[in-house]
Amino acid sequence: MNTLEINNLRKEYVDHYTGETIPAIGEVTFSIGEGEFVSVLGPSGCGKTTVLNIVAGFIDHTAGDVLVHGKSVHGPGPDRGVVFQSHALFPWKTVLGNVTFGLRMKGVPRVERERAAADILELVGLSGFERKYPHELSGGMQQRLGLARVLVNEPEVMLMDEPFASIDAQTRRKLQQDLTEIFEKRRPTVFFVTHDIDEAVFLSDRVVVLSARPSTVAEIIDVDLPRPRTWRETVEDPRFREYTHHIEERLGGGEPDAQAG
Amino acid sequence: MNTLEINNLRKEYVDHYTGETIPAIGEVTFSIGEGEFVSVLGPSGCGKTTVLNIVAGFIDHTAGDVLVHGKSVHGPGPDRGVVFQSHALFPWKTVLGNVTFGLRMKGVPRVERERAAADILELVGLSGFERKYPHELSGGMQQRLGLARVLVNEPEVMLMDEPFASIDAQTRRKLQQDLTEIFEKRRPTVFFVTHDIDEAVFLSDRVVVLSARPSTVAEIIDVDLPRPRTWRETVEDPRFREYTHHIEERLGGGEPDAQAG
Amino acid sequence: MTTMTPPAPTRAPARVPLLRRLGTVLLAHPIVRTLGPFVPFLLIWWAVAATGSVNAAFFAGPGEVWQSFTELVRKGMMPSYLGDSLERLAYGVGFGLLIGLPLGFVVALSSWARRLTWPLLLFFQAIADIAWLPILIVWFGFSLTSVTFVIVYTVVFPLMLGIVAGVDQVPRELVNAARSLGAGRLRVFFEVIVPGSLPAVASGVRTGLGYGWRALIAAEIIVGTSGIGFMMFDARRAGEVSQVFLGMIVLGVLWYALDALILAPFERATVERWGLVRQMEAAR
Amino acid sequence: GCGGGATVEDPGAEGSAASLRAGYLSAIDQVGLPLALENGYFEDRGLNVDIADPFPTGVDALNALQAGEVDLVQVGTPLVPAAQKGDELVLVGNYTGSASQASIDDTMAVVATPDAGITADDLNSLRGKRVGVSVGSINHLYLLGLLEKAGLKTSDVTIVNTAPPDLGVALETDGIDAAIVWDPWPITITDQVDGAEEVMRGGGHIPFVGYQVTTREFLDEHPDEVAAYLAARAEVDKWIRENPDEAGEAATRWLPGTESAVAQEAMQHNVKQLDPRFSACNYLALDTVADLMAQGDAAEPDFDPAPYFDPAPILKVMEENPDLFEGLPEVPAPAQVEEGYTYDQAAADKACP
Amino acid sequence: MTTIDSPARTVGRVRRPGPRRGSEAVWFVVPFVLLVAIWWLVVEVTGTTARTFPQVTDVIAALAEMAASGDLARHLGASLQRMLIGAVLAVVTAIPFGIALGSSPRLSAFFSPLLRFSVALAGIAWIPIATLWLGYGDRAVIFIVWNAMFFALTYNTVLGVQQIPVQTVRAARSMGTRGPRIVWEVLLPGALPSIVTGLRIGLGYGWRGLVAAEIIATNAGLGYALFLAQSQFDTGVIIASMVIIGVLWLLMDRLLLAPLERRTVERWGMKAVS
Ligand SMILES: Nc1ncnc2c1ncn2[C@@H]1O[C@H](COP(=O)(O)OP(=O)(O)OP(=O)(O)O)[C@@H](O)[C@H]1O
Numbered sequence A, B: 001m002n003t004l005e006i007n008n009l010r011k012e013y014v015d016h017y018t019g020e021t022i023p024a025i026g027e028v029t030f031s032i033g034e035g036e037f038v039s040v041l042g043p044s045g046c047g048k049t050t051v052l053n054i055v056a057g058f059i060d061h062t063a064g065d066v067l068v069h070g071k072s073v074h075g076p077g078p079d080r081g082v083v084f085q086s087h088a089l090f091p092w093k094t095v096l097g098n099v100t101f102g103l104r105m106k107g108v109p110r111v112e113r114e115r116a117a118a119d120i121l122e123l124v125g126l127s128g129f130e131r132k133y134p135h136e137l138s139g140g141m142q143q144r145l146g147l148a149r150v151l152v153n154e155p156e157v158m159l160m161d162e163p164f165a166s167i168d169a170q171t172r173r174k175l176q177q178d179l180t181e182i183f184e185k186r187r188p189t190v191f192f193v194t195h196d197i198d199e200a201v202f203l204s205d206r207v208v209v210l211s212a213r214p215s216t217v218a219e220i221i222d223v224d225l226p227r228p229r230t231w232r233e234t235v236e237d238p239r240f241r242e243y244t245h246h247i248e249e250r251l252g253g254g255e256p257d258a259q260a261g
Numbered sequence C: 001m002t003t004m005t006p007p008a009p010t011r012a013p014a015r016v017p018l019l020r021r022l023g024t025v026l027l028a029h030p031i032v033r034t035l036g037p038f039v040p041f042l043l044i045w046w047a048v049a050a051t052g053s054v055n056a057a058f059f060a061g062p063g064e065v066w067q068s069f070t071e072l073v074r075k076g077m078m079p080s081y082l083g084d085s086l087e088r089l090a091y092g093v094g095f096g097l098l099i100g101l102p103l104g105f106v107v108a109l110s111s112w113a114r115r116l117t118w119p120l121l122l123f124f125q126a127i128a129d130i131a132w133l134p135i136l137i138v139w140f141g142f143s144l145t146s147v148t149f150v151i152v153y154t155v156v157f158p159l160m161l162g163i164v165a166g167v168d169q170v171p172r173e174l175v176n177a178a179r180s181l182g183a184g185r186l187r188v189f190f191e192v193i194v195p196g197s198l199p200a201v202a203s204g205v206r207t208g209l210g211y212g213w214r215a216l217i218a219a220e221i222i223v224g225t226s227g228i229g230f231m232m233f234d235a236r237r238a239g240e241v242s243q244v245f246l247g248m249i250v251l252g253v254l255w256y257a258l259d260a261l262i263l264a265p266f267e268r269a270t271v272e273r274w275g276l277v278r279q280m281e282a283a284r
Numbered sequence D: 001g002c003g004g005g006a007t008v009e010d011p012g013a014e015g016s017a018a019s020l021r022a023g024y025l026s027a028i029d030q031v032g033l034p035l036a037l038e039n040g041y042f043e044d045r046g047l048n049v050d051i052a053d054p055f056p057t058g059v060d061a062l063n064a065l066q067a068g069e070v071d072l073v074q075v076g077t078p079l080v081p082a083a084q085k086g087d088e089l090v091l092v093g094n095y096t097g098s099a100s101q102a103s104i105d106d107t108m109a110v111v112a113t114p115d116a117g118i119t120a121d122d123l124n125s126l127r128g129k130r131v132g133v134s135v136g137s138i139n140h141l142y143l144l145g146l147l148e149k150a151g152l153k154t155s156d157v158t159i160v161n162t163a164p165p166d167l168g169v170a171l172e173t174d175g176i177d178a179a180i181v182w183d184p185w186p187i188t189i190t191d192q193v194d195g196a197e198e199v200m201r202g203g204g205h206i207p208f209v210g211y212q213v214t215t216r217e218f219l220d221e222h223p224d225e226v227a228a229y230l231a232a233r234a235e236v237d238k239w240i241r242e243n244p245d246e247a248g249e250a251a252t253r254w255l256p257g258t259e260s261a262v263a264q265e266a267m268q269h270n271v272k273q274l275d276p277r278f279s280a281c282n283y284l285a286l287d288t289v290a291d292l293m294a295q296g297d298a299a300e301p302d303f304d305p306a307p308y309f310d311p312a313p314i315l316k317v318m319e320e321n322p323d324l325f326e327g328l329p330e331v332p333a334p335a336q337v338e339e340g341y342t343y344d345q346a347a348a349d350k351a352c353p
Numbered sequence E: 001m002t003t004i005d006s007p008a009r010t011v012g013r014v015r016r017p018g019p020r021r022g023s024e025a026v027w028f029v030v031p032f033v034l035l036v037a038i039w040w041l042v043v044e045v046t047g048t049t050a051r052t053f054p055q056v057t058d059v060i061a062a063l064a065e066m067a068a069s070g071d072l073a074r075h076l077g078a079s080l081q082r083m084l085i086g087a088v089l090a091v092v093t094a095i096p097f098g099i100a101l102g103s104s105p106r107l108s109a110f111f112s113p114l115l116r117f118s119v120a121l122a123g124i125a126w127i128p129i130a131t132l133w134l135g136y137g138d139r140a141v142i143f144i145v146w147n148a149m150f151f152a153l154t155y156n157t158v159l160g161v162q163q164i165p166v167q168t169v170r171a172a173r174s175m176g177t178r179g180p181r182i183v184w185e186v187l188l189p190g191a192l193p194s195i196v197t198g199l200r201i202g203l204g205y206g207w208r209g210l211v212a213a214e215i216i217a218t219n220a221g222l223g224y225a226l227f228l229a230q231s232q233f234d235t236g237v238i239i240a241s242m243v244i245i246g247v248l249w250l251l252m253d254r255l256l257l258a259p260l261e262r263r264t265v266e267r268w269g270m271k272a273v274s
């Protein structure tokens, strides 16, 4: 059984005021096996965040099935950790408070919480900022905090919405590498939304390419690169470039979203 | 005279509650000539947004001078258009309302405003979304709207804070190309913050590399690539790769921000 | 606020059983939605009155209240009292808004005005309007002016405090964006500060009007010679408890109408449409 | 609501010489004013009287007088502190009280349930009780009078400030043990509250006071109007004394919600106090009341009532229309006053039985 | 407020704990000094009598006398006790109720008509029923205080909850926050800016309700003092009582609400700080 199954998923947003409906997801079907890392790529506005929100249980879908561990999704839960495109930090909590939030919810004792938080903050390069509030962080730092807040929980399923979008190339490289290591060690199931093709190929076991809105699955690419992966070795693998070129062409075909529903 | 001069700029954030100060900008000096495109690169949290906010007149600096057209900066003004890292769209205005805002402020008549808006929305791929409100847009669409809102005004000076961070690779390429064309046609003065090295080199006349926080200027690289530029031709220029490699190494040296003030 | 209407269902109706769907449609009907909640209260009221467990000299059941209503309407007293009350309210609220809105924004936006008036604002808002009445009566007599003053007093403070809070919550970034797009101070005010603070302003208006209504009643009780508040006071003096109850119902219904017909649609069309306030997703 | 004449927003036709604006409270002992209008007694005297809508309390009536909204009001105890605060008041007649005796309080009663154990025979039974009165009003003074008679101190009872309409609820919900109040409330409350009864009425413990009050300025400028007004009031008082049931019935038109049986019963008590004449006893009454008020912290001590009385207009009426005062008890000779009368407390004390 | 002011100038005025407190205190007092000066002058120049409006000195004398006679302490004690109980009841009912309405469309659909209906019913209008149900005494007065605060506080809490960004709530839910914890961890802090405003407005009305209600069933309290003063035409005491109420409320704001606000919503960057 796949950890995550998305069958014939459709979603239309309804505008309560005009009564208009906007088809966001045309028809999407794919699945993610246990311990698999799947990236979703697609033009801006095609519905990636929408799919992720549905899997997370934040919004309802119009048609189709979404199963997590074989069960229909009903609302959010701690089995699925979410990294938000818009960070969604708690403004009233310090960096430390944000990072330890999930552990507190699980009832992890304070000392342990803080130890785990220290490790993860070190990892994302936020050590020393424990007592700051989110509004005192730069955009990239906020994004890293959002990432740390989920990583520290070690959820079985991770849903990540462009977690590295606002981070500089160097830090990003490092974090991609770190995420790979974490993934290879713990083997969570990962649903990863990105618009960076290199990143998708480097991190994933499979890459789902979506068409423009209303999105359908344009192609699913199996990434057959050996693990453990490191940037240094992976980029030298000729298949890496093959994959990225292939995807680039696949995506280049679709024009960016330019027509409303 | 340079359009923008930043001399010995220093900035410390003061925490009103703890009384603590956090040095964000150590000492930064550089300038941007009229009609020049300068990108600023640096690790996340190094102070790029801070410099941009100071130039925009949003926040005060601790020491040094910031001159725009030879005059000290006092508050924001329409001579400097700003694309925000966090979009800063007006939630109470539709896409069209956001885009035409600046023109309305200038007193441009309605018909003209809407014609200009239609062109620019076409450019950023938001045609058909004129009547939507920002909260109905995807992350990337919001970012493109923030960009369109400034481009349509054709300001003399443009300050852009990671305007392409949340946009997919294809759209991004297209927008970079469009921006280059606009730049080459109108020759505004551009202060462009990014963490994408390729982007910085492709777009810029010069690239300013900042060190980690408290930031100083690590290096300023003159990008001697012919204009008009197109992606197709530019990537084939061997100097393009030379520049990007050079910057990559320069940045690689600095670790991401990991120590608080 | 709009916020109080359930969001239109986004879920595919196809998956819901027919009966439940019918129930949903019925429950969603505006009349059912509006009047439904009052049904249990009416029943309890009726039951309490019917059992006679409460001394009838001090408690009237729905039947008696209805009777007094028809009687007062027939005698023409209800329309005339209602007219008087509404006229006073209109004056009070009109002046209250006229004074409170601009003053609120001035205090919110000018650091000088804020410094000079904030402590006074807090000081005077605690002093009950009705505490002013003894002095007002000496100044203005038993007149419309006294009543208007009391209502204005009541409306102005929550309005001003609401506006200040609302303006403080407008993201600084949006002001910056507008400034750098060429908006001058005045434009920033109308284009950013006003809409950005609108949720809080709307809430201030709502609270202010609601309490202004209360002040009217209080004032009519004290300096009253006509109006719904006077009717209640007079009925109490005369031991006509059913008229006291009637007064309360009339007040509630009128305010409800004002709120539901004017304030709520306004909020729905603005702050909710803009996504500034939203109904929370149901916890699932 | 039911007040006949002008509303407060419309102060009436002030230009006409023979016109006067008068105010009253919704109380059974004050309906003489509207009834005089109803019976056409003002009109008969060529006087155009506008009656303001009834004021909630005497305090409000005095405020309205001060604010110039009315020319003449019917007020009792509140005039003492108002006078002490400098209001230039003039008392030109009574709407309730007595010119022939020192104390009269037939319209005042104590209402309680039998559980409270309060009886007229043993005033000591008030000790330790929670008594509802309107602080500063005449019922408060009646309580003080009772306590004095019983040899009790103020601190021996708990005074609960209660407006008359609330007394019923207060008794019903056991917020008080006894209510002291004027008519028609004792009658209403015994009807409303199961088991409540009048345990005491009157008894001559205090002088009940209620005066026709105007301002010095108005009296000086309109002496004839005031006299005509007092004559009409005396005429209606006489009519009420002679036709109490009819008057009780008529009163219900001016006191909405009052049942005619209640009004008629109250009117029976009320007619005993309808004496518009002035005598030394009325000076003494105010003096006594002021002392009681001072004792109850409702006024400053050492109030001199004399400067506020102006008996000239009513004396003129008494002289010109003796028929209007027929049937009233004879004023004891030593208590009779004439123009230029100087008040002497000791003498008045002796003169009034 | 600096929203429109160029931030370049405002941010320069750095708030440091020490001296800022001092100047804050000065700025707090200045308006009152001005007000009192104007009051004194106007009464003096126009020759207004105490019956119409008392002179500053009359009020000070009234205050001194109230203090000396022990009336002040008696009235203050009685009022504060009722106010405290009423306010606490309002806080523990209105905030949870507001949060429930703000977070549940069903509840709000059911209750909002009732809520709208009852807003218009002044505390005084409730007196006949309140005394009947709660007895003629303190409890009825406390009910009126509660009633005066409840709606302002509820409305503002609802608004606060509805302004919490949807993603923030989602984030908490996806980390396993459920039931009461979501209230404590997200809804309450998220709605706090608006709740503080609700408290400001509500407490003001609470005082108002108290003053209105203390004329019933009491023989102590500031409202009762006002009633007595009014029936004795003692404008000095009337104004003195008003001053006391205003000062008490200011203290409450300065000592309770302002620090709460400083430590929370301002610290968290949820409110622009001037
Ligand atoms: N309002 C603030 N209060 C306190 N410190 C702040 C504030 N804003 C930024 N900082 C600090 O200043 C430093 C620089 O922030 P800035 O936003 O300029 O970084 P940046 O270079 O734009 O980073 P990024 O690439 O992540 O956007 C950071 O360390 C941040 O913590």
Ligand SMILES: Nc1ncnc2c1ncn2[C@@H]1O[C@H](COP(=O)(O)OP(=O)(O)OP(=O)(O)O)[C@@H](O)[C@H]1O
Residues within 6 Å of the ligand: A013, A014, A022, A024, A042, A043, A044, A045, A046, A047, A048, A049, A050, A051, A085, A195, A213, B135, B136, B137, B138, B139, B140, B141, B166, B167, B168
């Ligand atoms: N709340 C909403 N109401 C109406 N339409 C919406 C809403 N949210 C998203 N949409 C529409 O649905 C489409 C898909 O949005 P979504 O956020 O899923 O895109 P995305 O693939 O994540 O894009 P990006 O890469 O820019 O983040 C967009 O066209 C958007 O306009």
Ligand SMILES: O=C([O-])O
Residues within 6 Å of the ligand: C211, C214, C215, C218, E121, E122, E123, E124, E144, E147, E148, E208, E209, E212
């Ligand atoms: O508003 C009140 O009168 O309580």
Ligand SMILES: [Mg+2]
Residues within 6 Å of the ligand: A048, A049, A050, A085, A161, B138, B139, B140
């Ligand atoms: Mg997205």
Ligand SMILES: [Mg+2]
Residues within 6 Å of the ligand: A138, A139, A140, B048, B049, B050, B085, B161
């Ligand atoms: Mg930045």
